Amino acid sequence: MSEAMQTFNLRSFEPPEGVAALRKDVRAFIAQEAARADASTRVNSWAVADAAFSRALGKAGFIGMTWPKKYGGHERHPLERYVVLEELLAAGAPVGMHWIADRQSGPLLLRYGEEEQRQRFLPQIAKGELYVCIGMSEPGAGSDLAAVRTKGVRTNEGWRISGQKIWTTNAHNSHLMIALVRTEEGSERNAGLTQFLIDLSSPGIDVRPIIDLTGGHDFNEVFLDDVLVPDDMRVGEEGAGWKQVTAELSLERSGPERYLSSFGLFVELVRAAGPDPDDSLAALIGRLSAEIWALRQMSMSTAAKLADGDDPALEAAIVKDLGNSFEQEAPRLVQAMTEAGDDLLADSDLARMLAILLQVSPSFSLRGGTREILRGIIARGLGLR
Amino acid sequence: MSESDAILLETAGRLFNDARAAETFETAWGEIDAAGFASLLVPEEADGFGGSWRDAFSVFRLAGYARAPVPIGETILAARLSHDAGFDAVAGACSLAACAEGRIENGCFTGVFSAVPWGRNAGFVLAALDDQLIRLNAGAAAVNENQSLAGEPRDGLAFEGAPVETARLNGADVFGLAALLRTAQIAGAMDAALAMSIDYVNERKQFGRPISKFQAIQQSLAQFAEEAAAVNCAGDAAFAALARGEASFETAAAKLRANMAAGVGAAIAHQAHGAIGFTQEHELHHYTTRLTAWRSEFGNDRYWARRLGRSVAKDGADAFWPGLTRRSDAA
Numbered sequence: 063m064s065e066a067m068q069t070f071n072l073r074s075f076e077p078p079e080g081v082a083a084l085r086k087d088v089r090a091f092i093a094q095e096a097a098r099a100d101a102s103t104r105v106n107s108w109a110v111a112d113a114a115f116s117r118a119l120g121k122a123g124f125i126g127m128t129w130p131k132k133y134g135g136h137e138r139h140p141l142e143r144y145v146v147l148e149e150l151l152a153a154g155a156p157v158g159m160h161w162i163a164d165r166q167s168g169p170l171l172l173r174y175g176e177e178e179q180r181q182r183f184l185p186q187i188a189k190g191e192l193y194v195c196i197g198m199s200e201p202g203a204g205s206d207l208a209a210v211r212t213k214g215v216r217t218n219e220g221w222r223i224s225g226q227k228i229w230t231t232n233a234h235n236s237h238l239m240i241a242l243v244r245t246e247e248g249s250e251r252n253a254g255l256t257q258f259l260i261d262l263s264s265p266g267i268d269v270r271p272i273i274d275l276t277g278g279h280d281f282n283e284v285f286l287d288d289v290l291v292p293d294d295m296r297v298g299e300e301g302a303g304w305k306q307v308t309a310e311l312s313l314e315r316s317g318p319e320r321y322l323s324s325f326g327l328f329v330e331l332v333r334a335a336g337p338d339p340d341d342s343l344a345a346l347i348g349r350l351s352a353e354i355w356a357l358r359q360m361s362m363s364t365a366a367k368l369a370d371g372d373d374p375a376l377e378a379a380i381v382k383d384l385g386n387s388f389e390q391e392a393p394r395l396v397q398a399m400t401e402a403g404d405d406l407l408a409d410s411d412l413a414r415m416l417a418i419l420l421q422v423s424p425s426f427s428l429r430g431g432t433r434e435i436l437r438g439i440i441a442r443g444l445g446l447r
Numbered sequence: 448m449s450e451s452d453a454i455l456l457e458t459a460g461r462l463f464n465d466a467r468a469a470e471t472f473e474t475a476w477g478e479i480d481a482a483g484f485a486s487l488l489v490p491e492e493a494d495g496f497g498g499s500w501r502d503a504f505s506v507f508r509l510a511g512y513a514r515a516p517v518p519i520g521e522t523i524l525a526a527r528l529s530h531d532a533g534f535d536a537v538a539g540a541c542s543l544a545a546c547a548e549g550r551i552e553n554g555c556f557t558g559v560f561s562a563v564p565w566g567r568n569a570g571f572v573l574a575a576l577d578d579q580l581i582r583l584n585a586g587a588a589a590v591n592e593n594q595s596l597a598g599e600p601r602d603g604l605a606f607e608g609a610p611v612e613t614a615r616l617n618g619a620d621v622f623g624l625a626a627l628l629r630t631a632q633i634a635g636a637m638d639a640a641l642a643m644s645i646d647y648v649n650e651r652k653q654f655g656r657p658i659s660k661f662q663a664i665q666q667s668l669a670q671f672a673e674e675a676a677a678v679n680c681a682g683d684a685a686f687a688a689l690a691r692g693e694a695s696f697e698t699a700a701a702k703l704r705a706n707m708a709a710g711v712g713a714a715i716a717h718q719a720h721g722a723i724g725f726t727q728e729h730e731l732h733h734y735t736t737r738l739t740a741w742r743s744e745f746g747n748d749r750y751w752a753r754r755l756g757r758s759v760a761k762d763g764a765d766a767f768w769p770g771l772t773r774r775s776d777a778a
């Protein structure tokens with residue numbers, strides 16, 4: 063043990079000058095555009111799709127912030143974008159409509175797309191007008207994503223794609239789905255896969271709702287029956303789908319939404335506790351404060367590494383899993399230790415938020431990669447597999 | 448990391464490893480003292496090393512990683528507090544008391560310091576008494592020797608009319624700084640116990656293969672790594688906050704997070720080691736008992752959680768996020 067091992071180095075979060083002013087702008091924007099969001103929206107904001115809000119956000123220059131201006135972007139620093147994201151999440155603004163396109167679809171096109179695709183789609187995404195969903199999972203391919211079977215066959219018109227995607231969040235509101243498709247017949251596992259931009263209004267597409275356990279409609283099944291997809295909608299090289307999807311997952315896992323998606327619960331807890339809480343409530347608030355603060359440091363450090371061009375896949379897995387665990391434990395603790403937890407039907411913001419989160423929080427450690435899969439990634443990083 | 452930082456850490460790592468091998472304070476201290484670590488946080492103008500608070504985090508963390516049997520962190524903090532208070536620089540090991548009780552009359556202190564780390568070996572000891580920082584020569588005390596669960600000296604010092612130096616506290620937080628020292632040591636000890644656990648599960652074979660190949664082992668060590676990451680990040684960030692000024696929020700949050708991590712880490716390390724880790728002979732318990740003892744020292748979970756929770760509640764629900772961001776944006 064002469065070389066002291068360290069699994070996680072703090073990278074300083076050093077955004078350009080003017081971050082305080084930027085925060086002020088975002089806060090003013092939210093106060094104007096999302097002031098009346100109700101409690102259940104505020105606490106699950108990242109899952110709430112609101113086209114009007116997304117368009118206003120795009121107009122204000124807060125979508126596609128880091129992209130080149132020629133694609134409708136704003137050429138801001140990645141850490142400025144991070145600041146905007148955390149402000150939106152902390153306020154519980156309804157960001158679900160454009161979130162995926164801004165977080166991963168746009169960057170995917172910037173990195174692997176054709177020039178023509180960038181010009182065609184990025185400006186509309188940045189305006190908050192074009193929405194994209196993730197077509198990765200299938201009935202037989204969940205954690206084992208390399209088991210996808212949706213099939214693409216080349217024809218003289220382009221591609222014919224058939225199969226089924228599932229758990230497709232926001233497909234019912236989206237214009238495009240970026241789908242991972244098996245394009246080489248007989249290929250196995252992560253070989254022979256290609257990504258496509260699929261226009262969801264194409265003939266042969268059937269989007270069917272899947273109602274979640276709260277009665278809500280966020281995700282869907284997407285059936286593809288011999289859908290014609292022109293070759294200019296292929297993203298990246300034929301057969302390069304796995305490499306691209308891995309990069310996409312890195313973006314999907316590393317953001318502040320993995321610990322901050324239900325921050326509103328903490329705010330309402332503090333409000334309900336008042337200025338002079340009893341010992342046990344004070345201890346609960348203290349514990350949650352410490353965890354939020356520590357997660358924020360870890361998340362900012364990961365963002366700083368991404369901004370420096372590193373690939374902090376291990377750190378992202380650590381922050382996502384810790385963040386998910388925190389966001390699952392917090393509602394349970396609040397339920398166990400507060401008056402609101404005594405009556406989940408009570409007419410208070412805290413009770414309403416609690417009721418929602420106790421139901422939806424199990425999904426936090428499933429979506430974007432399960433706890434077990436993330437820990438497997440960490441274990442590999444530790445040299446155990 | 449600058450070149451001088453790299454040299455500092457390389458030297459600290461080597462010296463602390465030697466200190467562990469030397470086993471006792473008496474055999475270990477000389478070399479560390481000679482290397483001049485005590486003045487790490489004293490400015491260069493005052494003939495100190497002029498290191499930063501983040502340097503201090505790294506050095507304290509390495510002391511925890513090596514479980515060096517010396518109060519090097521206490522000595523470094525005492526030197527800085529002494530400098531800031533205008534006390535003369537002193538040679539030798541120093542320490543800090545979590546708790547001082549007593550009174551000062553005519554420049555002399557009568558009272559007790561409890562659980563002073565290496566009190567028996569310290570030249571001078573510092574503590575906060577009401578709104579004053581006080582410093583005493585430990586040689587004047589009757590020593591009531593005691594030790595932590597991990598066998599580290601934690602001595603009672605009783606003074607009877609002993610000459611005392613005093614200065615206004617001026618915002619200096621002796622207890623909080625010591626809590627951050629333990630936070631950094633926990634960060635180091637977590638990584639050391641994690642490294643030890645990884646080595647062990649890769650070596651130990653059951654059912655015909657290394658136990659690291661079992662997914663249950665992989666998943667629990669991954670969780671261990673997450674906790675180690677959290678306390679390392681929290682510690683580093685709290686020391687960075689010290690460099691910016693007032694850091695009472697970060698101090699409370701970091702020690703509390705470290706305490707929580709220490710409990711998880713010690714438990715997983717033992718589970719992964721099986722019975723051999725439960726023996727006196729095996730190295731593991733040196734780390735797990737320190738993690739356990741340090742969790743209680745300078746504020747257990749209850750202490751910091753209540754304190755932090757009260758201050759957050761007092762500021763109000765809508766002040767929390769703006770406060771959090773204002774502090775980090777000031778960096």
Ligand SMILES: Cc1cc2nc3c(=O)[nH]c(=O)nc-3n(C[C@H](O)[C@H](O)[C@H](O)COP(=O)(O)OP(=O)(O)OC[C@H]3O[C@@H](n4cnc5c(N)ncnc54)[C@H](O)[C@@H]3O)c2cc1C
Nearest residue numbers: 196197198199204205229230231425428429430432434435
């Ligand atoms: C709210 C929500 C939104 C989603 N949105 C989308 C979306 O927009 N687009 C999309 O493509 N997908 C989406 N998903 C799907 C998500 O990516 C999958 O749920 C996830 O990858 C897990 O797959 P699964 O549900 O089939 O579970 P399974 O893979 O069947 O896993 C079931 C359990 O087995 C465990 N397990 C599986 N394999 C292993 C292993 N090797 N070792 C140990 N344990 C294992 C898992 O960890 C889990 O606990 C969404 C899911 C949710 C819950």
